Amino acid sequence: MDKLLYFIEPEKHDSKTLKSLLESHKEIKFVSLVAVDLGNNHTDEKIPINVMLSDIEEFLKNGVQTDGSSVYLPEIAELNDAKVDIIPDLNVKWFIDYNYNFIDADTNLPTGTLLIPSFLKHRDKLIGSRSVLKSAVDNFKKQILNILNNNASLLDELNIQSYNDIDQVLLTTATELEFWVQTPGDKAEFEHLSTSQNLKEQYWKRTVGPVRSAMEKSLIMLNKYGYEAEMGHKEVGGIPSSLTKDGKFTHIMEQLEIDWKYSNAMQTSDNELFAKEIIKDIFVSYGLDVTFLAKPIEGVAGSGEHTHVGVAVKLKDGSMRNLFTPSDMKKYFMSSIGWGSLMGLLKNYEVINPFITSTNDALNRLKPGFEAPVCIVSSIGHEVETLSRNRTILAGLIRDFNNPLATRFEVRVPNPTTNTYLATASIYQAMLDGIKAIAKSGKSNKELEKEFSKSAGEEGFYLEKDRAYRSEYDVFEHYTEEERNRLFGIPPATVWENISNLDKYHEKLKVLLDNDVFTEKIIASYKSSILMQWTTELKNRIIPSNIELVRECKKVHDIDYATDLDVVNWEKVNQLRYYLMKDSLNHKSLFTRIREGIDNKDYNLVSDLQIEMNDKITLLKKLYANYKRNLFNIY
Missing domain, CATH: 3.30.590.10 (Glutamine synthetase/guanido kinase, catalytic domain)
Known part of the structure; x- marks a missing residue:
């Protein structure tokens, strides 16, 4: 493994030196331009190294074009204006990522991918996290x-x-x-x-x-x-x-x-x-x-x-x-x-x-x-x-x-x-x-x-x-x-309260x-990205996870051995379970109200309800632990 090349310093990023270096390391089979959007997502692709070497000067200058689907830049690279270029950064260190589970038959070395930190460009303007x-x-x-x-x-x-x-x-x-x-x-x-x-x-x-x-x-x-x-x-x-x-x-x-x-x-x-x-x-x-x-x-x-x-x-x-x-x-x-x-x-x-x-x-x-x-x-x-x-x-x-x-x-x-x-x-x-x-x-x-x-x-x-x-x-x-x-x-206390400060403190x-x-556009795009992540995770991950927790809090005491304290403890747990999750004709559960608030884009309400949900879930865990702690046998 001492033969492996692990990084390339910025002073070696000229086309002549790079070509000589990469041609002498046949184990490096791919190149990946790594750009970071405003949502902190980074790109990873496998471009055959010969594509880069066939016109290395053009590659270093203009990188590759995409349709924007690989990055999330709301209010900047929209569906009807999605062309985004990924441009290599020549002023930082580049790394080689090795796949130790895939040994190259020609060199008997792990297959490598050259990782090049890169900028995102849209309408001839640099965008994305690295450009900021x-x-x-x-x-x-x-x-x-x-x-x-x-x-x-x-x-x-x-x-x-x-x-x-x-x-x-x-x-x-x-x-x-x-x-x-x-x-x-x-x-x-x-x-x-x-x-x-x-x-x-x-x-x-x-x-x-x-x-x-x-x-x-x-x-x-x-x-x-x-x-x-x-x-x-x-x-x-x-x-x-x-x-x-x-x-x-x-x-x-x-x-x-x-x-x-x-x-x-x-x-x-x-x-x-x-x-x-x-x-x-x-x-x-x-x-x-x-x-x-x-x-x-x-x-x-x-x-x-x-x-x-x-x-x-x-x-x-x-x-x-x-x-x-x-x-x-x-x-x-x-x-x-x-x-x-x-x-x-x-x-x-x-x-x-x-x-x-x-x-x-x-x-x-x-x-x-x-x-x-x-x-x-x-x-x-x-x-x-x-x-x-x-x-x-x-x-x-x-x-x-x-x-x-x-x-x-x-x-x-x-x-x-x-x-x-x-x-x-x-x-x-x-x-x-x-x-x-x-x-x-x-x-x-x-x-x-x-x-x-x-x-x-x-x-x-x-x-x-x-x-x-x-x-x-x-x-x-x-x-x-x-x-x-x-x-x-x-x-x-919530993501919404935090990103709202970008509007509150002019x-x-x-x-x-x-x-x-x-820029105003960068700020708007970032807010949209974070808002989407917040609500999507809240609706599709956090609430379902909490639903599973509510379902796991089951009545487990044997009535023949239960004391009045066990009954009271369980009733506290069960009432909280109903409040959190169970709908009726005239009552909507806390989970339902959060989902409806997200659908209605009432983010102030969603933020308040999320705080309440977090407090109630913490209380549920505590109450259920107290309930089980008093039981001889759990069925």
């Missing part, structure tokens, strides 16, 4: 250079002698991928999972059996693809597996995390997309299911994907300056540009969140009690001289006194289903808004710290008067829910629209 991120990166670099050119004080703070010393701006990001693995078909009892989680029995513990083998192989394989894997470990969720008498592990259900080195914004997003495929293929080869859902098991820790963002400049002498690092790390938490970036992120978060938390599954993760952030609040540390980390906040400052280049923000809200391209684009647009505000204000570093640390009700030059933005406390323990909502805003939406990074 490209526009955001270009816009940020252009505007930050302009800000630095016109603000000598910011250059002085960064120890840059002259604007002309700057060579280029570098936007760096990194993601931490969490996921669940399990033996296919096995289900663990909720109580076992919850108890193991509370006792921290799995957190960073030693992996065993096929999980260990799959994780170790994943780390090795990621390195072959140039990811520079940094760590793999167990997360908080899961239960110990069982060993059968014939030496096989079974009843595997564990939560894992795998991390790799940061890169530029676009490459990080591409890396995450392909890493999921690599990891899933490896775990499946060991007979394990993998899910990247944010909340695959209700009531147990969900999977996050903490996203780290940073900004630096490279000077013409080759040295680097982190734009978030202050002149004196023992005197200031961060630079003025850092303060502006964090302020912009938090102030505008209501229009960022729709691009981070866009599914029913993702909203299920963001609930108090599972270390998942729900409040628009940040932590920068208790004291300048002492480093600390607060895991209960939305975004936090990360510093390293021994490495000034490591200063960055960790955004803790994203999950494995987040569209990293759009999320990163919206984050950088919001950060830029804050940077422009602090540059215009002319305020000192300490004045910016005071602004960021203000109390709710206190006027600020940029931040909203009625909000607080900093807390060094555990926000779930220190504040009541009412206090959190008053200080940090009410978090959205001024904040302008931040995303700045310089056409997000």
Whole structure:
């Protein structure tokens, strides 16, 4: 396998080098142009490699044409105007995806497919997730250079002698991928999972059996693809597996995390997309299911994907300056540009969140009690001289006194289903808004710290008067829910509540629209896509799943051994079952009312009823568990 080619660097994407490289690797039989629509769906096709090689310059320039059926772009590529081109991106790394179950007879090597991250083009305009991120990166670099050119004080703070010393701006990001693995078909009892989680029995513990083998192989394989894997470990969720008498592990259900080195914004997003495929293929080869859902098991820790963002400049002498690092790390938490970036992120978060938390599954993760952030609040540390980390906040400052280049923000809200391209684009647009505000204000570093640390009700030059933005406390323990909502805003409870913020916060939406990074058409298409996903899943997956749960809650007590408490407990369960599911001539069940609301496009009603349904289903599970707990025998 040492003969295999795993990736092709951007500097080798010229037609001559590519042709020579691909012709020397006969095991690469196909090419696939991988584009990502606004709904976070990516394309995968098998184009014979000879099609690419027959006219490689044309292929690299114009890619392939489609009728738009491979991507979902509502209100852009409609049925009567569906021509979409998929154009190769020559500026990122390309990967080779190998099918280890199909050995090529000529080379005796696995059959490979060259994966080329690509842009979508409609009516000669780039659309889709990757193009939005490209526009955001270009816009940020252009505007930050302009800000630095016109603000000598910011250059002085960064120890840059002259604007002309700057060579280029570098936007760096990194993601931490969490996921669940399990033996296919096995289900663990909720109580076992919850108890193991509370006792921290799995957190960073030693992996065993096929999980260990799959994780170790994943780390090795990621390195072959140039990811520079940094760590793999167990997360908080899961239960110990069982060993059968014939030496096989079974009843595997564990939560894992795998991390790799940061890169530029676009490459990080591409890396995450392909890493999921690599990891899933490896775990499946060991007979394990993998899910990247944010909340695959209700009531147990969900999977996050903490996203780290940073900004630096490279000077013409080759040295680097982190734009978030202050002149004196023992005197200031961060630079003025850092303060502006964090302020912009938090102030505008209501229009960022729709691009981070866009599914029913993702909203299920963001609930108090599972270390998942729900409040628009940040932590920068208790004291300048002492480093600390607060895991209960939305975004936090990360510093390293021994490495000034490591200063960055960790955004803790994203999950494995987040569209990293759009999320990163919206984050950088919001950060830029804050940077422009602090540059215009002319305020000192300490004045910016005071602004960021203000109390709710206190006027600020940029931040909203009625909000607080900093807390060094555990926000779930220190504040009541009412206090959190008053200080940090009410978090959205449904997908509808979240995407409605794109209409509710007009001024904040302008931040995303700045310089056409997000356009009105892109926003409208995204909203349509997410709305379709929300209602379709709610009607055709969530309600049917809940119906099965209602049907599983059966009367199981023996009347001869039942007590009056058993009868009362069952009646509570049964009444709730009827309310949720059973229609009559003069009463419609909750499930029916939700379905009718979707059909009538009454989304405010659907959102309210979904919240009620979630609460009732949680109550049903609790009541039924209490009912069974008092029974000797279950028939």
